[in-house]
Amino acid sequence: MREFMTGNHAVAHAVRLCRTPLIAAYPITPQTPIYEKLSEWEASGVIKGIMMRTESEHSAMASCIAASLTGVRTFTATSSQGLALMHEMLHFAAGCRVPVVMANVNRLLSAPWGFWADQLDSLSQRDTGWIQLYCENGQEALDSVIQAYKVAEQVYLPVMISLEAFFVSHFMEPMEIPDQEAVDGFLPPMNLPHRFDMEKPGFLVPVVPSELYRKYRHMAQTAMDSVKEVAVRVDQEFKEGFGRSYGIVESVMMEDAEIIIVTAGSITSTARVAVRALREQGHRSGLLKIRYFRPFPREAVQQALRGKKKIAVIDRNNSIGGGGIFCQELRAAMVHSSDHPLIYSYVAGIGGTDVTPEVIQKIALDAIHRTGPVDESIWIME
Amino acid sequence: MKVYTESFELVIPISYESTEVIETGKWGFQKPETAFMTAPCEEACPAGNPIATFIYLIGEGKFGKALEAVLKENPFPGVCGRVCFHPCESGCNRNQYDETVSINVLERYVFDATVDQSPKLHPALNSDPKRIAVVGAGPAGLSCAYFLALLGHKVTVFEARQEPGGVLRWGIPEYRLPKSVLKKEIGRILGLGIEMKTGVVVGKQFPIESLNQFDAVFLSPGAGVSLPLGVGGEGLTRVWRGTDFLNRINLGEKIRAGGKIIVIGGGNTAMDVARSARRLGSAVTIAYRRTKKEMPAVTDEVEEAEQEGVRFEVLVQPVEIRLLKNRKIRIKFQRMKLRKTSREERARPIPIKGSFVILEADRLITAVGEGVDLSWIPQDLREKGFIKSVHSLETKGRRIYAGGDAIDQQRSVVTAICSGKRAAISIDLSFRGQDPEEVFTKIRAGSKEGLSMEAYLKGRERGIWEEPKGVVVYDQLNTLFFKPSERVRTGRIDAGKTLKGFSEVHTGLSSEGARLSALRCFSCGTCNYCYNCYFFCPEGIVSFDPVDQTRKVDLDHCKGCGTCSRACPRHVIEMRLIS
Numbered sequence: 031m032r033e034f035m036t037g038n039h040a041v042a043h044a045v046r047l048c049r050t051p052l053i054a055a056y057p058i059t060p061q062t063p064i065y066e067k068l069s070e071w072e073a074s075g076v077i078k079g080i081m082m083r084t085e086s087e088h089s090a091m092a093s094c095i096a097a098s099l100t101g102v103r104t105f106t107a108t109s110s111q112g113l114a115l116m117h118e119m120l121h122f123a124a125g126c127r128v129p130v131v132m133a134n135v136n137r138l139l140s141a142p143w144g145f146w147a148d149q150l151d152s153l154s155q156r157d158t159g160w161i162q163l164y165c166e167n168g169q170e171a172l173d174s175v176i177q178a179y180k181v182a183e184q185v186y187l188p189v190m191i192s193l194e195a196f197f198v199s200h201f202m203e204p205m206e207i208p209d210q211e212a213v214d215g216f217l218p219p220m221n222l223p224h225r226f227d228m229e230k231p232g233f234l235v236p237v238v239p240s241e242l243y244r245k246y247r248h249m250a251q252t253a254m255d256s257v258k259e260v261a262v263r264v265d266q267e268f269k270e271g272f273g274r275s276y277g278i279v280e281s282v283m284m285e286d287a288e289i290i291i292v293t294a295g296s297i298t299s300t301a302r303v304a305v306r307a308l309r310e311q312g313h314r315s316g317l318l319k320i321r322y323f324r325p326f327p328r329e330a331v332q333q334a335l336r337g338k339k340k341i342a343v344i345d346r347n348n349s350i351g352g353g354g355i356f357c358q359e360l361r362a363a364m365v366h367s368s369d370h371p372l373i374y375s376y377v378a379g380i381g382g383t384d385v386t387p388e389v390i391q392k393i394a395l396d397a398i399h400r401t402g403p404v405d406e407s408i409w410i411m412e
Numbered sequence: 413m414k415v416y417t418e419s420f421e422l423v424i425p426i427s428y429e430s431t432e433v434i435e436t437g438k439w440g441f442q443k444p445e446t447a448f449m450t451a452p453c454e455e456a457c458p459a460g461n462p463i464a465t466f467i468y469l470i471g472e473g474k475f476g477k478a479l480e481a482v483l484k485e486n487p488f489p490g491v492c493g494r495v496c497f498h499p500c501e502s503g504c505n506r507n508q509y510d511e512t513v514s515i516n517v518l519e520r521y522v523f524d525a526t527v528d529q530s531p532k533l534h535p536a537l538n539s540d541p542k543r544i545a546v547v548g549a550g551p552a553g554l555s556c557a558y559f560l561a562l563l564g565h566k567v568t569v570f571e572a573r574q575e576p577g578g579v580l581r582w583g584i585p586e587y588r589l590p591k592s593v594l595k596k597e598i599g600r601i602l603g604l605g606i607e608m609k610t611g612v613v614v615g616k617q618f619p620i621e622s623l624n625q626f627d628a629v630f631l632s633p634g635a636g637v638s639l640p641l642g643v644g645g646e647g648l649t650r651v652w653r654g655t656d657f658l659n660r661i662n663l664g665e666k667i668r669a670g671g672k673i674i675v676i677g678g679g680n681t682a683m684d685v686a687r688s689a690r691r692l693g694s695a696v697t698i699a700y701r702r703t704k705k706e707m708p709a710v711t712d713e714v715e716e717a718e719q720e721g722v723r724f725e726v727l728v729q730p731v732e733i734r735l736l737k738n739r740k741i742r743i744k745f746q747r748m749k750l751r752k753t754s755r756e757e758r759a760r761p762i763p764i765k766g767s768f769v770i771l772e773a774d775r776l777i778t779a780v781g782e783g784v785d786l787s788w789i790p791q792d793l794r795e796k797g798f799i800k801s802v803h804s805l806e807t808k809g810r811r812i813y814a815g816g817d818a819i820d821q822q823r824s825v826v827t828a829i830c831s832g833k834r835a836a837i838s839i840d841l842s843f844r845g846q847d848p849e850e851v852f853t854k855i856r857a858g859s860k861e862g863l864s865m866e867a868y869l870k871g872r873e874r875g876i877w878e879e880p881k882g883v884v885v886y887d888q889l890n891t892l893f894f895k896p897s898e899r900v901r902t903g904r905i906d907a908g909k910t911l912k913g914f915s916e917v918h919t920g921l922s923s924e925g926a927r928l929s930a931l932r933c934f935s936c937g938t939c940n941y942c943y944n945c946y947f948f949c950p951e952g953i954v955s956f957d958p959v960d961q962t963r964k965v966d967l968d969h970c971k972g973c974g975t976c977s978r979a980c981p982r983h984v985i986e987m988r989l990i991s
Contacts, residue, residue, distance in 0.1 A: 099424070127423045186423055223423075236427035246425055 031207045037168035037198040040205055041107065041133045041191075042067035044175030047213040050105045050131075051079035054093035056086055059145050060195040061109040061135040087112040091119035091130075098128035099234065101225040103179060106130070109195070110137035110151045117155065120188075124159025124250060126234060129182035129189075129220070131175060132160075136295070136346075137195040138381050146382020147194035149295060149347035153323075153355045159250055161189040161257055162324040164294040167198060169205045173274055176213060180264045183220055185253045194346070195382065197296040208272055216271045254325045261322060278327045280319040281334045283309070287316025289394050290335065292343040294320045294356055297378075297385050301344070304390035315394055320356060328363040335364060340372050342397040344390065345407070346379035353377065353407035372403055378410035385410075432969070436951070440972025440990070444945075444965055447986040449884045449937025453515055455858025456503030458830035459486040460865070463500055464938035467518055471930035471940070475525040482522055483533065484866050486829060487558040487601050488551065490593040493520025494918070495584055496826050497710045505936050508886045511899035514929045517918070520902075521926045523593065533604060536869055538564025542627035542843055545570065547614045550578020551825045552816025553632035554601050555832025556839075559865060561604035563840045563872075568607040568626070570614050576602075578634050579817070580825065582659045583681070585688045586914040615788025628811040628839045631789070631799055632832070635782040635817035641676065645733030646778075650741045654685045654779030661688050661914075669694045670774030674743060676700075676730055677779035678707035683714060685779050686722045691911055696722045697771065701729040701748050701761045716917065720910060728769050729761065733776060741776060745769040784818045796820070804848040805835040813839060830861055837868055851877060858883045884936035884983045893944065893981040900929035939963055939984045945976035 035043075042064050045053065053072075057065045072081040084090040087108050094104040108116060113134055123130050138148035152162060161181065165171040171193045178189040193199055226232070238246070261278050269275035283305055284290065293301045298319045308315040318334050318341075320327065335341060341364075345354025352358060357375035364373060374397045379385040389410060396408070451464045462481050469478035482489045498516035506513050542565050546553045549571035557567040575581055580594050602608055612618050623629045638653035640646055654677065660667055671694060675686045678700035686696045698717070700707060703726045707714055718724070728745035735741055747767035750759035786794050793799055793807045799814040801807045807814050815831030817823050837855075838848040854877035855867040871877030903919035904910075910917055921929060933940075941958040950973060953966035965976075977985040 125425065230428060232426045232428040233431070234424070234426050236425060236431070238425065249423065 031209075032204055033207055034202055034204050035168070036063065036200050036202050037165075037171050037193050038063035038135070038200065039067055040168040040172035041175055041193070042071070043207050044172045045105045046071060046077050047208060047210055048103060048105075048176060048179050048217055049078070049214075049219075050103045052082070052094070052097040052102050052104045053077075053079060053106065054082035054084050054090040054097070054104065055106045055108070056084055056090050056112060058087075058109045058112040060137060060199045061107045061112070061133070063199070064107040064133060064135075087116040088119055091116045091123060094130045094132075095119065095123050095126055095128050098130050098222075099126065099226050101220065101222045103220045104128075104130050105132070107133040107135070109135040110139055113151050113155060114139060117158070120155055120158040120160060122235070123188045125246065127186035127250070127253070129179070129186055129222075131178045131182060131189050132191070133171070133175065134190050134192045135195050135199045136192050144381060145195060147197050147296070147346065147379065148381055149192065149194070149345075149355075150349075152190060152192045153347050153349070155190070156324060156355070159187065159254070160324060161185075161187050161254070161322070163189070163191055163322050164320070165191060165193045165198060166296060166298040166319065168193075168201070168203050169274070170276055171198060172205060172207070173268065173272070173276070176208070176217060177261075177264050177268050179220075180217055180267075181257060181261050183222075184260050184264075185257055187250070187253055187257070192295065194296045206272075206274075212271055216268065257325050258322070258327060258329070276321050277330075278322040279330045279334060280321065282317035282319070284316035284318065284334060284338075286314050287338065288314045288340060289398050290316045290318055290338050290341045291390060291394060292318045292320065292341060292356065292360060294323065295346060297344055297346060297390070300385060300387055301390050304387040304394070307387060308391055308394055313394065313398065320360075323356070323359070326359050326363065331360060331363045332367065335367070335371065337369055338371050339369070340374070340397050342374045342376055342393050344376045344378050344385070344393060346385070348377045348380060348407065357407065372397075372400070374400065374404055375407040376410055377407045435968050437966075437968040437970050440970060442972040442974065442987045442989050443967060443970060444972070444974070444976050444985045445988045446939065446963065446984060447937075448881060448939070449983060450858045450881045451936035451938065452503040452505055452858070452883055452885070453500035453513075453936075455860050455862065455883050456499045457857070458499070458826045458861045459492065459833065460830075460857040460862030461486050461492075461500070461519070462866070463515055464933065464935045464940075466522055467513070467515070467930045467933040468935055468938065468940040470518060470521060470525075470926055471933070473927070475522060476529055476531060478522045479526045479529065480531050482519065483531065483600075485833075485864065487555055488597050488825070488829060489519050490523030490597050491551070491580055491589060492826055492829070493517065493523055493920075494589050494593065494916075495580075497824055499826075505884065505886045505889060505934055506932065509891060509894065509934075510896045513933045514900050514902070514921070517902040517921055518926060518929055521921045523597075524920050525923070525926070527596065530600070530603075533562065533600075535562050535604060536564050536872070540843070541565050543568070543625075544628045544630065544839060545623050545626040546630045546632065547623075548572075548578060548632040548634055548816065548818070549576030549598075549608065549610070550632055550634045550816055550828065551580055552634075552828035552832045552835075553578065553630065554598065555829040556630045556632065556815065556835045557606045557832075558601045558604065559833050559836035560839065561601075561606050562865070563836060565840070566605075566607075568609060570612045570618060571608065571610045572613040572633075574611050576608060576610060579636075582636075582662050583655065583684070585658065585661060585684050587687070587691065587917050588684070590916050620788060620790070628813065628842065629809075630832075630835050630839065631807070631812065631814040631818060632816040632828075633785065633818050635784045635823070637783045637785050638778060639781040639783050641730055641778050641780060643730050643733060645735070645741070648733060648735055648741065650735060650739075650774070651733060651776045651778065654681045654777050655782060657685055657777055658688065667692060671695060672773045673697070673775045673777060674699055674771055674773040675777045675779055677781070678702065678704075678709060679779060679781065680709045680713055681782065682779035683709045683717045685777050687717050687720055688914075689777070690720050690722060691914055694774075697725050697773070698722055699725045699728050699730065699743075699745060699771070701727065702750060702759065703727060706750075706758055725769070725771065727761065729763070731768075736772070740772050740774055742770060742772050743776060745771065782817070804838045804852075805831060806838060811839075811842065827861075830863075833863055833865060837863060837865075840872075854878065854880055856880050881937070888983040889934055889936065890978065890981045890983075893942075894934065897928075897932055900925045900932070935982045937983055940982070942981065944979045944981060945985060948975050948979035950975060
């Protein structure tokens with residue numbers, strides 16, 4: 031069914047289609063429409079599960095972890111400060127290996143206060159052990175939630191799906207809502223191999239000696255590594271069922287490109303227009319979209335950028351003292367490349383500022399004209 | 413402890429073993445101690461009533477147990493629940509929160525709800541029982557006899573009247589204290605095997621010297637003689653004495669009191685006389701030399717007298733009574749004014765020169781106080797119109813003790829019970845050769861007059877008395893766990909029926925009223941199994957059995973965080989440093 035709706039409502043539809051029986055959340059702008067839609071559906075009986083209106087995001091995540099350990103699918107949604115408050119529990123979720131799925135609407139972190147798009151909130155949580163992926167638009171957000179459950183329930187790691195404030199969360203677009211039957215066919219009921227059992231009481235998170243701790247962390251790392259393969263397979267299966275796929279990275283007009291723009295999230299769709307315009311002006315440009323950030327798709331990125339000379343990474347985020355975060359990760363992935371490409375870091379769109387096709391063209395031209403390396407991130411201040 | 417690391421189970425860090433082996437209790441430097449404390453109401457009660465305990469039991473619907481608890485300290489819950497001036501309610505910590513708990517009427521409820529029950533009382537084992545004579549079967553004498561019997565002694569009570577009860581029987585009118593209630597309570601006391609000799613006047617039929625055959629004597633003859641006004645015309649037949657009037661009513665005499673009556677006095681007897689006279693159909697005016705505020709009568713009594721149509725003529729003092737030709741009497745009153753001096757507690761009435769009030773009436777009843785008949789008391793035991801006794805209630809006579817209204821102390825039923833209990837303990841200690849004052853400091857309920865018989869018995873059994881428990885002050889309560897509620901008041905018979913006879917005016921509490929009223933009690937210092945410590949303990953090591961009334965803490969696993977102590981609304985738990 032095709033419907034004109036916002037990215038937030040697309041996420042809610044995905045949760046409904048996945049028959050998630052336990053939703054625990056706390057409202058926060060710009061995520062609130064997800065919360066409201068699910069509440070509405072709980073009240074009207076459209077969804078059959080329980081919606082827990084917890085007193086904080088920290089509690090919401092604690093509830094999801096506990097519920098997940100009883101063997102049910104769980105969901106929460108948050109944003110910015112809410113995600114920051116959840117931080118401690120994010121580590122617990124990953125450490126307890128629960129397949130919780132969360133939608134995070136990327137919003138700047140205070141101070142100063144604001145509601146606008148910025149990826150720093152979720153990128154600040156990059157070391158918590160969560161699978162992270164960044165969506166370009168509402169349709170991708172909807173599809174990613176469905177895919178996320180399937181990935182999470184195979185590797186026993188939680189998944190955070192990020193969609194930027196307003197540009198994705200509130201923009202309305204025509205979207206395809208999959209049939210329930212098709213989703214049921216794609217996503218079987220959750221089957222956690224071990225879970226809380228009344229017959230066999232146990233307690234979670236016991237104190238362990240150093241060696242055991244190391245072992246658990248290593249197992250989580252191994253599981254995370256396997257995501258790259260599982261995610262590709264799930265994406266492929268999704269394509270077979272629904273006709274859409276996204277990959278863990280996506281290459282656009284890369285074959286002969288002399289300058290590659292690298293993006294994640296909503297700037298990607300603008301970049302698609304910009305790349306075409308650049309080509310019309312005679313600049314052979316290409317686009318690499320990074321969808322999965324955790325695990326970082328190192329091999330896929332290396333493969334996509336093989337033989338390329340100039341790369342411009344646009345980050346709607348900045349690690350103060352470090353620069354654009356996607357660029358940091360990309361540089362690290364490319365460090366052993368025999369091609370030694372020049373990788374420029376551009377910080378643009380901070381705090382929800384507009385990144386228009388013209389801005390992206392300017393970034394490309396700036397990179398084209400540069401001859402030597404630049405270590406620092408270049409801030410776009412227009 | 414084993415953590416699973418193989419196969420499926422390894423993924424989630426879960427353990428199926430117990431952490432009990434880890435003695436986390438060793439980490440702490442303090443431990444919670446159940447410090448059952450004295451509630452301020454209990455401290456304020458001269459009878460040492462276990463108020464928090466019996467109210468908890470009412471709230472639980474265990475009325476029989478509540479009665480047993482009260483009877484440990486007070487043989488008269490039915491009487492006190494009706495006529496006590498309830499100092500406990502002034503002490504109630506809830507006063508500082510909203511309104512005091514209705515302790516008095518709850519005590520009455522203990523009696524009312526168990527009126528068909530006869531709990532078995534268990535006198536303590538006593539290998540050397542003594543014979544003790546009690547003279548006067550009023551509240552002091554009966555209490556003394558009751559506690560002596562509970563201590564295992566043999567008691568004989570001498571009562572001059574044909575029935576026991578003293579002021580409870582002959583002074584207090586039926587509308588405040590039904591005879592059936594008194595009968596039930598006296599029956600319970602005598603059921604302990606006390607010998608009751610009624611109609612025996614010590615000093616007449618029974619020579620006072622004959623008391624020497626007893627190991628100890630308790631004198632509690634009361635104060636039954638109305639004091640004279642000291643005014644001309646007092647001897648007229650139109651002038652009655654308040655105690656005689658009440659006595660005749662309590663005997664069941666049919667009395668024609670007169671159409672218009674003036675009662676002189678401001679104490680409880682004056683109120684009883686005035687309200688009784690109203691019930692006999694008279695118009696009544698109380699004349700008092702101070703104002704209503706200074707009246708020694710209980711405020712409730714004054715208010716109820718007023719509600720029943722008694723008029724008050726205050727700041728007047730009679731100076732002359734004359735019989736008129738029309739058989740009425742005319743009383744000339746001196747107008748008074750009050751002078752407050754800083755040293756005196758009560759304002760002093762002084763005459764306003766040349767200012768008089770004349771009142772006419774069919775009858776005058778005096779109720780300006782009662783004196784003690786000391787005619788039969790040896791001279792060396794008397795002082796200033798009273799029998800002289802020290803705090804332990806010993807007199808100058810060998811093993812002769814005295815209490816109640818016959819000694820110089822506050823006159824109330826509960827004070828009389830207090831002196832009966834204190835004398836019983838003094839007498840018991842004298843046989844054991846122990847200093848009563850020293851023991852009193854250990855068995856006091858708080859720092860006031862009331863003594864705990866339970867504490868006395870416990871120490872008596874062990875041979876040593878522990879230090880007394882502290883009193884919970886309001887600031888020690890955690891009032892976050894309470895919410896404001898209205899005081900539950902006693903029911904009353906219809907206003908129209910009040911003056912139709914001598915039916916009891918107050919009807920007490922309904923079962924729901926009693927429950928709600930009991931649940932208002934903060935239970936200061938007494939665990940009422942609210943489960944707060946159980947719920948708040950982060951270690952989950954508090955266990956409860958409300959049926960057996962036990963509360964345990966697994967100290968091997970208590971880290972001494974003190975949460976239970978903070979979460980306890982009633983200051984039952986105190987943290988103690990481990991030495």
